[in-house]
Amino acid sequence: MCLSIPSKVIEIDKDNVATVDTMGVKRKVTLDLMDEEVKIGDYVLIHVGFAMGKISEEEAKQSIALYNEIVEQMQSGQIDDEEGNMNYA
Amino acid sequence: MPKVDLIEGFRDPCHMKALAEIIAKECHKKINIMEVCGGHTHTIMKFGLMQILPKNIEFVHGPGCPVCIMPKERIDHAIALASMPNTILATLGDMIRVPGSKTSLQKLRAEGKDIRSLYSPLDVLKIAKENPDKNVVFFAIGFETTTPMTAVLIKDAVEHKIKNLFFHINHVTVPEPIDVIMQGGDAHIDAFLGPSHVSVITGYKIYEPLAQKYKTPIVVSGFEPTDVMESVLKIVRQINEGRSEVENEYKRAVTQDGNVKAQELISTYMEQRSHFRWRGIGDIPKSALKIKDEYGFLDAEIVFKDFLPTQEIDDHKMCICGDILKGKAKPFDCKVFGKACTPTNPMGSCMVSSEGACSAYYKYGSLLEKGAKA
Ligand code: SF4
Numbered sequence: 069m070c071l072s073i074p075s076k077v078i079e080i081d082k083d084n085v086a087t088v089d090t091m092g093v094k095r096k097v098t099l100d101l102m103d104e105e106v107k108i109g110d111y112v113l114i115h116v117g118f119a120m121g122k123i124s125e126e127e128a129k130q131s132i133a134l135y136n137e138i139v140e141q142m143q144s145g146q147i148d149d150e151e152g153n154m155n156y157a
Numbered sequence: 158m159p160k161v162d163l164i165e166g167f168r169d170p171c172h173m174k175a176l177a178e179i180i181a182k183e184c185h186k187k188i189n190i191m192e193v194c195g196g197h198t199h200t201i202m203k204f205g206l207m208q209i210l211p212k213n214i215e216f217v218h219g220p221g222c223p224v225c226i227m228p229k230e231r232i233d234h235a236i237a238l239a240s241m242p243n244t245i246l247a248t249l250g251d252m253i254r255v256p257g258s259k260t261s262l263q264k265l266r267a268e269g270k271d272i273r274s275l276y277s278p279l280d281v282l283k284i285a286k287e288n289p290d291k292n293v294v295f296f297a298i299g300f301e302t303t304t305p306m307t308a309v310l311i312k313d314a315v316e317h318k319i320k321n322l323f324f325h326i327n328h329v330t331v332p333e334p335i336d337v338i339m340q341g342g343d344a345h346i347d348a349f350l351g352p353s354h355v356s357v358i359t360g361y362k363i364y365e366p367l368a369q370k371y372k373t374p375i376v377v378s379g380f381e382p383t384d385v386m387e388s389v390l391k392i393v394r395q396i397n398e399g400r401s402e403v404e405n406e407y408k409r410a411v412t413q414d415g416n417v418k419a420q421e422l423i424s425t426y427m428e429q430r431s432h433f434r435w436r437g438i439g440d441i442p443k444s445a446l447k448i449k450d451e452y453g454f455l456d457a458e459i460v461f462k463d464f465l466p467t468q469e470i471d472d473h474k475m476c477i478c479g480d481i482l483k484g485k486a487k488p489f490d491c492k493v494f495g496k497a498c499t500p501t502n503p504m505g506s507c508m509v510s511s512e513g514a515c516s517a518y519y520k521y522g523s524l525l526e527k528g529a530k531a
Contacts, residue, residue, distance in 0.1 A: 074163045091164065098279065101305050103418030111163060113357060113410055116249065117277025118306050121357040121416055123163065127409035132166035135383060138175045 074111040074123045086119060088112065167381030173209060176386035181211040184393045189215045189345050189484050191338075193331060194352035195222035195512025196380050202521040204382040214389060217346055217484035218507070218514030220334045220438060221355075223299045223327075224251045225506045225513040228434045229470040231327055232257035235296045237464050238325060238457060239270050245288060247273040247281045248296040249303075251510040256503070258470045278306045282313055285322040294457050296325045302354040304328040304427070304446060305419035311426040311448065314455055325457040326427065326447050331355050332363055333444035334435060338483055339371045345484040348392040350385065351377035353407055360415030364403045372401040379407040426452060434469060436506035437478035476505030481514050488518040495519055 075088035075097075084099045086106065097119045099106055104122060106112065111123035166172075192198055198218045201207060207216065220226055236257050239246035246262070253262045253274050266272040271291075275281060278295065285293040297307040307328065314322045331352060338344050351364055356377045364375045374395035378388035388406040395402060405411055426449060433445030448456040458465065472478065475493050480486035488494050488507065498504040500516050507515035 098309075100309055101416065101419050101422070103416050113354065115302055115354060116275075116306055117279050118309075120302070120305070120354070120419065121410050124409045125163070128163050128166070131383075131387075131409065135166070135169065135172035135175070138179070139171045142175045142178060 074128075075114050075119075077106060077108050077110045077112060077119075080106065080108060086112075088114065088119070090114065164381075167379070167383045168204075169383065172383045173204075173206075173386055176383065176390060177209045177211075180214070180386070180390050180393055183390070183397060184211055184213055185397070187213040187215070188347045188393065188396060189217055190348050190350055190389065190392060191217040191219045191335075191346045191484060192350040192385075193219040193221040193335065194350075194355065195225070195510070196353060197221075197350055197378065197385060198512060198514065198517050200380055200382055200385055202517045206382060206385060210386075210389065214393075215484075218481065218517065219349075220338070220435065220482050221300065221331065221352060222510050222512035223303070223329065224255060224510035226329065226334075226435045226437065227252070227255065227298065227327060227506075228436045229256075229258050229472075230434070230466065230468060232261075233259075233466050233468075233470070234325060234458075235262055236260060236265060237466060238294045238296070238461060239265055239272050241292065241461065241464055243290070244292045244294060245271045245273060245284060246294050246296060247275050247284060249275055249278070249298060252296065252298055255509045258468075278303075278310055281310060281322065282319070285314075285319050289321060292321055292323060294323045294325055294461075296327070298327045300329055300331055300352070300355050301358045302352075305358060305416070305422050308419075308422040308426045311452060311455060312422065315426075315452060322455070323457040323460055324448060324455055326445075328427070328446045329433060329435070330444055330446070331359075332367055333441050334438055335367055336370075337438060337441050337444075339367070339373070341483075343483070343485070346373065347396065348373050349375040350388055350392075351375050351403070353378060353380050353384075353410070356405075356407065356411045356415065358416050358419050360413050361403050361405050361411055362413050362415075368401050368403045374401050374404070376404045377407050377411050379410065436472065437476075437482055439479075472505045478505045478507045478515070481507055488515040489522075491515070495522070 075090040077086050079087040101118050112119040113121045262272050281295045361377045368375045374392050376388040376391045378384050427446040428449050429443045430445045430447045432442045434440050453459045477491050503509040507513040
């Protein structure tokens with residue numbers, strides 16, 4: 069039942085209804101459940117026609133940057149030290 | 158600034174492989190992880206995570222599918238409501254397909270009853286407005302994720318004095334069934350993958366009492382495959398270090414306190430039920446919600462009481478869903494799995510919706526048999 073894909077807000081009308089873009093598919097969702105301000109360009113999570121939370125782009129970027137770092141370290145063999153320890157917070 | 162893809166970034170095969178290698182290196186004993194939410198079951202199966210993770214990590218599929226846990230007597234309620242004269246029954250998704258004790262909503266619809274499967278609960282307001290001479294009943298299902306949407310509808314019905322809209326509430330909550338599964342002490346579960354979207358609404362604080370009580374790590378995880386992998390790594394590290402904490406992997410969407418506005422809407426219009434029967438688990442105290450008494454005039458269970466059957470109906474005794482939910486059995490252990498019990502003809506709760514464990518094994522089973530663990 070849950071759509072996990074982040075949708076980008078591309079328009080907000082006066083009835084508190086936003087048009088969002090989910091991987092190229094446009095749809096209208098209500099912002100009635102949002103407890104923080106939503107702006108054009110924000111990413112939101114959608115559930116059955118409602119925006120229910122914002123996606124923090126900053127946090128998403130940090131995770132992806134971290135994954136890239138892990139891949140690089142694995143490729144350069146750094147992670148293969150005795151303990152298998154690495155700085156992964 | 159380089160463009161970061163918020164979807165592909167969490168599905169990158171290199172990331173998954175790298176995480177799998179770190180997990181394999183650090184995981185030294187068998188760990189059974191229950192993924193509470195059907196959405197995680199889906200990710201684990203679809204992306205073949207069981208094949209790339211080391212053999213000693215096992216997933217146990219939990220009770221987090223709202224359609225699967227609906228006892229037959231509640232489905233019989235929906236069927237009775239839809240059979241009332243001059244009535245439109247509306248509900249979400251898979252619910253239509255699930256058989257009650259005698260028939261299903263789908264069959265009833267084929268016989269001419271007005272039953273609507275909605276994309277969004279909001280559509281029910283439109284249906285009520287367009288059909289002022291009919292009773293419209295919304296059969297509301299779902300965990301904490303969907304409850305606030307129903308609360309918005311109730312608010313609208315109250316504020317706009319909509320006279321022909323009624324609610325049959327089947328909203329259930331996550332912590333209580335986990336408590337029941339762990340209570341007996343015989344469940345084979347070492348850690349939990351916490352739900353993504355339930356936690357967006359509730360915040361991750363709701364799992365803290367469980368992590369403390371049962372000394373099990375609970376990691377709230379996003380739905381993407383790398384989210385699940387990273388959460389597994391967090392679980393392995395907690396176990397290695399003897400910790401049992403609530404950790405939040407899904408930081409980009411989940412906070413400690415969740416969506417407070419949504420929580421307030423729920424508590425304005427709904428309250429805890431004394432108990433609710435869960436298909437496959439049984440009766441669980443305080444595990445579901447109902448409309449508050451002051452709004453009883455909207456509650457289909459009160460308004461249409463005389464139409465509703467009261468008999469409780471259990472699944473076939475061959476069905477071992479209860480043990481599957483406790484991690485004590487796998488769908489393959491059930492004698493009727495894939496034979497008498499299939500998604501088109503489900504005998505038990507875990508086969509009824511695509512998010513259920515038996516149904517997922519039915520769909521992706523050949524993949525599992527070929528996998529490293531077979
Ligand atoms: S296969 Fe069917 S009968 Fe067997 S445990 Fe699963 S749902 Fe129950």
